[in-house]
Structures are given as C-alpha cells and as structure tokens.
Amino acid sequence: MTEAATTTRRLNMIEAINEALHVMMERDPNVVVFGEDVGYFGGVFRATAGLQKQFGKHRVFDTPINECGIIGAAVGMGAYGLRPVPEIQFADYIYPGLDQLISEAARLRYRSAGEFIAPITVRSPFGGGIFGGQTHSQSPEALFTHVAGLKTVIPCTPYDAKGLLISAIEDDDPVIFFEPKRIYNGPFSGYYDKPVEPWAKHEGSEVPEGYYKVPLGKARIVQEGEAMSVIAYGTMIHVAQAVCREKGIDAEIIDLRTLVPLDIETVEKSVKKTGKCLIIHEATRTGGFGGELSALVQERCFYHLEAPIERVTGFDTPYPHSLEWAYFPGPVRIGEAVDRLMKA
Amino acid sequence: MATGPDPAKTARGNLPPLSLHVPEPNFRPGDPVDYSFLDIPPAGALPRPDETCAATETTPLCSGMVRVLGDDHRAVGPWDPKLDPETLRRMLRAMALTRAFDDRMYRGQRQGKTSFYMKCTGEEATSVASTFALAADDMVFPSYRQQGILIARGYPLTEMINQIYSNKADKLKGRQLPIMYSCRDYNFFTISGNLATQYPQAVGWAMASAIKGDSRIATAWVGEGSSAEGDFHAAMTFAAVYNAPVVMNVVNNQWAISSFSGFAGAERSTFANRAVGYGIAGIRVDGNDALAVYAATRWAANRARANGGPTLIEHFTYRAEGHSTSDDPSAYRSAHEREEWPLGDPIMRLKRHLIELGEWSIEQQEAMDAELVDLVKAATKEAEKNGILGHGLHHPFHTMFEDVYKELPWHLEEQAEQAIRERQIKWPEWKPE
Numbered sequence: 037m038t039e040a041a042t043t044t045r046r047l048n049m050i051e052a053i054n055e056a057l058h059v060m061m062e063r064d065p066n067v068v069v070f071g072e073d074v075g076y077f078g079g080v081f082r083a084t085a086g087l088q089k090q091f092g093k094h095r096v097f098d099t100p101i102n103e104c105g106i107i108g109a110a111v112g113m114g115a116y117g118l119r120p121v122p123e124i125q126f127a128d129y130i131y132p133g134l135d136q137l138i139s140e141a142a143r144l145r146y147r148s149a150g151e152f153i154a155p156i157t158v159r160s161p162f163g164g165g166i167f168g169g170q171t172h173s174q175s176p177e178a179l180f181t182h183v184a185g186l187k188t189v190i191p192c193t194p195y196d197a198k199g200l201l202i203s204a205i206e207d208d209d210p211v212i213f214f215e216p217k218r219i220y221n222g223p224f225s226g227y228y229d230k231p232v233e234p235w236a237k238h239e240g241s242e243v244p245e246g247y248y249k250v251p252l253g254k255a256r257i258v259q260e261g262e263a264m265s266v267i268a269y270g271t272m273i274h275v276a277q278a279v280c281r282e283k284g285i286d287a288e289i290i291d292l293r294t295l296v297p298l299d300i301e302t303v304e305k306s307v308k309k310t311g312k313c314l315i316i317h318e319a320t321r322t323g324g325f326g327g328e329l330s331a332l333v334q335e336r337c338f339y340h341l342e343a344p345i346e347r348v349t350g351f352d353t354p355y356p357h358s359l360e361w362a363y364f365p366g367p368v369r370i371g372e373a374v375d376r377l378m379k380a
Numbered sequence: 381m382a383t384g385p386d387p388a389k390t391a392r393g394n395l396p397p398l399s400l401h402v403p404e405p406n407f408r409p410g411d412p413v414d415y416s417f418l419d420i421p422p423a424g425a426l427p428r429p430d431e432t433c434a435a436t437e438t439t440p441l442c443s444g445m446v447r448v449l450g451d452d453h454r455a456v457g458p459w460d461p462k463l464d465p466e467t468l469r470r471m472l473r474a475m476a477l478t479r480a481f482d483d484r485m486y487r488g489q490r491q492g493k494t495s496f497y498m499k500c501t502g503e504e505a506t507s508v509a510s511t512f513a514l515a516a517d518d519m520v521f522p523s524y525r526q527q528g529i530l531i532a533r534g535y536p537l538t539e540m541i542n543q544i545y546s547n548k549a550d551k552l553k554g555r556q557l558p559i560m561y562s563c564r565d566y567n568f569f570t571i572s573g574n575l576a577t578q579y580p581q582a583v584g585w586a587m588a589s590a591i592k593g594d595s596r597i598a599t600a601w602v603g604e605g606s607s608a609e610g611d612f613h614a615a616m617t618f619a620a621v622y623n624a625p626v627v628m629n630v631v632n633n634q635w636a637i638s639s640f641s642g643f644a645g646a647e648r649s650t651f652a653n654r655a656v657g658y659g660i661a662g663i664r665v666d667g668n669d670a671l672a673v674y675a676a677t678r679w680a681a682n683r684a685r686a687n688g689g690p691t692l693i694e695h696f697t698y699r700a701e702g703h704s705t706s707d708d709p710s711a712y713r714s715a716h717e718r719e720e721w722p723l724g725d726p727i728m729r730l731k732r733h734l735i736e737l738g739e740w741s742i743e744q745q746e747a748m749d750a751e752l753v754d755l756v757k758a759a760t761k762e763a764e765k766n767g768i769l770g771h772g773l774h775h776p777f778h779t780m781f782e783d784v785y786k787e788l789p790w791h792l793e794e795q796a797e798q799a800i801r802e803r804q805i806k807w808p809e810w811k812p813e
Contacts, residue, residue, distance in 0.1 A: 068591065094591045100621055105580050105614030112521070112584025112598070115569060118591070120584075132610070139574040140581070146783045148562035148570035149552045153786075184784050208786045253789070297789035 071123030193240025199250030424457020605636020667697030
C-alpha cells in the first residue's frame, strides 16, 4: 500500500504538508504553488514556508485576493502542462472560485474527451474549533462531493497528510484537499477544556523522510472492533476515538480519508460485521456527506443493521463565535448517539 | 459633547426621490435607425505607438478607434499592416468560408440535423484576421462565436460538422452542445458554455508559458456582454499583476441575446477603456476592418512576446444575425440596425480593398464563393455518413461514463451497468456496443 520508507521523524500536520510540497516540487518541475500570502511569508498557517526560497518566485508566489482568478489561472496552467497546487487560505473563501471548480476543472476532461485535463490540487484549511467564527470555520466538503469529476480528500494524521497530498498532486484529476486546521498542531480529542495534546505523542505523527504515497480512495481502519462501526474523517476521528475510549466501547473506527471516490468496500464490510453504524462529521447536517453515507449503508447493509443508523453532525446554523463549543459535535453529542446504539 | 456629524447639517433637504437608471437601447423593432451619434474617426487617424511603449501611451487608442480601410477601400495610416496580396486573399477566403459554413450549418439545424447552431455573420474579421496575426502554436481560449479561428487554422470542416451533429465520429463523443469545439492539436481550448471562464484560464496559460520561459502567448475572447462577469476582472487583475503574455479580446457586437451593450456598461465608457484602470495596454479597433484587426492583434502579440505584458482589444462590430438558432432578434431590435451599420460588412470591405488594389475581381469572388459552397457541401455529406443528431449513430453507450475521472470509480461502473440495463429493457434486441 505505501512505498518503502527510510527514516521517520515526529512531525505535526503542517510540517508534514510542507514536506510533501517540498518533495513534489523537487521531483516534478511542473509543480507550482501559489495563493494568498503563500510566497515570501510562507502562508498564514506556514504550510508553504521555505518553498519560495528553495524553488524561486516563478514556482512559488503570492496572488491577488481573488479565488476565481486563483482557480481559473490554475485551470489554464494545467492545460499548459503544469501541475498547480493552489492554496485557498480558508475553505470559507473558496466560493468565488466555485464556477471555475465545478463548471471548469471538474468537467474539462469530460467535455474535451480527454484533450485537456485539470491536474490541480486545491489545498485549503477547513473546519472549526479555533474560534474562527462563521467565516473561518466552515466544512463545505459536501458541496464538492456532489460534483462529478472532483475528488475530495481529508487527512487526519501527519503521516496521512503527507502521503495523501503527494498522491493528490500526482493525480491527474482535480482534487480538493481539505486540511482540518484544528489538528494542524495536535490531535484534538473534542474535550476543549482539557490540555492540548501535541502530535509528538501520537503514532500518526511518525512521518518518513522523502517520497511515499497513501493512495486516494482507500479508507483506513483506525481501530478494529465489534460493537459498532464509526465512519468519520478529519478531526472527528480523534474525537470519536476519545469518546469510545472513555466509554469503553469496542468500536470499529473507519477514517474515510477520501470521500470521493469512496472506499465503500471497507465501510460495507465493517457495518455487516458490527450491525451498527455511527456517522460523524463537523459540517452542517442537512445535505451533508453523512446523508450520502447513511443512504449507501442502508442500501448495502439493511439486513445486517440491528439499529437505526446514527448521524452526528454540526447544527444547521452558521458556525457561531462565542458558542463554538455548543455547535461542535463533541463528546456529549457523540456520546448520546453511542449510548443509543449500545442500548439498541 | 456628542460625537459624529450633526444631523441638522446632513439633512438632505427637498431633493426629488431617487430614480433607478435602467439602460434602454436606442432602437426597438420598427424604429428607424440613425447612427450619427457614434463617434467613428476616419481611417488612419490614430497614431501607432511602439509595441514596447508604456501602457499609458495607448490610452487615446482605448476611446478612439483604430481603422485602416477607408471609405475609398484603400489602406491608410500607421496601422496599415502592409500585407501582401496573397495573404489578403487567404484572409478573404477564410472569412468567406466561415460565412459559407455558417449558412450551411444554420440550414442543417433548421432541417433537424442538429439541435443548435450559432453564426458569426458580420464578425468574421474579429476571429479570422486575429488568427492570421498569431503564430499557429499560440494558444487560443475562445468564446462560442470564434469558429473563424478554427477555419483560419485549417481545422477540417468535417470534424467541425461531426461535432455539430454529435455523431459517432465526433471527437468529443457527443458530450458537448454543438459548436463547443475542443481542438488541442490546433491549440484551441475546449469551449465552455459558462461565459468568461476562459478569460482567467488564458491568463493562467500565459503565466505558465512565462514560468517555463516559453515563447508562446495566449489569447482569449469574450463578448462585451459577458465582460460583466467577475471572471473578466479576475483575469484583468492577474494579467496586470503578473504582466502575463496574453492578448485579451472583447468582441463588442452590441448585443448579448436581447440585452444591448448598455447592460455591460457601454453607456459609460468603451470596453477598451477598462485597460486604463488596470494599467495595461488597450486598443479599440474597427472590428469589421480585417486589416485593423490584424494590425492591432499583431501589435499586441509582439508586445506580449517581448515581455511587454497583456493588451485588451475591443473589437467594435455588429452581430448581424440572431444570438443562436434559438433566438429571434426581430422581437427586440430594429431590423434597420444591420442595414445602417456604419462600419459595413467585413467581407465586402476586404473584397473591395483587394479589387481596388487590382488583385481581385467580382468574377474571382463569385467563383470562390461557388467553390466554397461546394466545399462545405462535400464536408457536410462526408460528416453525414457518420450520422446526424438523434439518429442512432452515436458513440458507444459506455463512453457516457468515461472521462468523468481518469479511471472509472465503482459508483460510475454501477451506474453504467444500470444505464445499459435500462436500454435493454426498452430495446430487448439491443446489444451494448
């Protein structure tokens, strides 16, 4: 599954992403990185730190504050033969670029019958839990999973972040790469009133040097179990793990890693084994990716289900600032769902 | 003491109520047409600055109009590109072929051979003469009315018609609306039905060419109507910021379906004037004057190639026909507009110029027109062997699901099986191709 690795180090997620960009820029002269504040400054989250110094201003540069232009230019660069990796500073800012993503990048291969492709990886920090308010906390992944032609990838550890980002950059289809910014610096358990854990204590922070890939479209079984299947991605994997650990539940936790194309096989096999299914995401509930997952599980595992499928999500409101933790699908909301499934 | 302005001093007094200005074209169906309000300078009147000049030197060109062919059909002034007669005849032929092709395809749509067609009648110079001023490997990002580019670059007519018919030989596998060509081998980008999206893409392509130290430039086309899109301004900003080697064309044909150019801002300023605000070079050109279009494009292309950056060219022209086969312009504009258009017809003007030079004749023109009709007819017959829309000769069924991704994911494989099953229920004797 992953290629041979040499030495490993303990990295946080930002360092792992930065390293993936370094590796790919070294390997492929067609990889270019650009976005708001990514050049000299190295990005507001430091994901592109050092790149401009090493690879020059022609391959790593700042852009105007214009997401339509950023994605539109990336489509044109892809048509030329480059492999652009634009950064959208926050997922909340991606909307001015939606037409270029949905009508253009996603359909270029189809409408030109393969003459033109969009080998673009759009990196963007997403999700809440950092007191970012409604314009720095959103999880808009379902807008992209709904679009034929886009791939949507979300890592939950530094190891996966590096390996998935390398796969995404090498992929010839457009990839939306959402980085859960709450876990850039440590695996957040959802207990916001407890001390923050650094990545160094987490096994997922062991990151090999150099080039390796984590394939797109393959889920990871975070922990095996019998009591129920928990299907999640990003920050919510760590919250789910903490809740199950605290409650002593022998759950099978599946990190989807890629939402489209989805690893339905792993999901189906797990739910058929456990007979119970809990789906968790931070994004708003109505029309969220959890609805799609729930429908798929119902279609494929109905006669194995011993309880209704549970869906734990953010509320259908904008992400509030002061009441952030009331919005966040934390241990209490997940705990209730786990209890219901255990009683069933 | 209170802060803020004193409300008594900011009172509005007895001003009349505000009133919203909704633009209204000068002429509606049945109205007589008088174009004397248009400020059209004589041919040869505007200076031609050096291609490496400061962008500000082009400011007078943005509100004026570069014209080469005078009313006497002679080429005059500093913008005269001094093309040899053979090049002029080739240009005339490409424009005439574009018109002959349009006429045939329009009839084909009316005969039910396809669903849709768009003519470029009266605008042939804006695409054909531009193409003559570019290198064959310069990348073009067209809008939907630049069939003249493909014809000028020698793309096979039969391939164009296969696409228009969405038949089994259509290189785009019947996926795109007619005329939304894609021709990578001819450096012609895939046309989008979403307007102006190609503008920032062209700038991105041009940036890539500069990143790679290439010598090729990019060009983009947009109508004056869709120059109102945000993408236009994204492209202008990026082009200006990175001094991208790109030529950006606005074909101002006065009408966006039924909305006149006033709805894109024409009542306030020319479209070329937008270049001034972005600090890039701009030229407003008589779009029905093939020599002026050629000269302006050549100027901009040379400038871009010399790292002088982008140029915005407004082609002032007139959409002589409806927006598309789905449109009826008699419902919203005066039929006299076309007859009275003060810049004439681009093909007629180039023809008369060649005759004036003693390099062409009415007889030669008639012979060429007849030959081109036959050429298009033959290409149509050839394409019809591959089928017309809706007559069963389309690409294999499964291709509908291909190219969404490079590899077919499981969910599309499942949906492909379903589609094939549905077809077999309806047509039990049908076998998947």
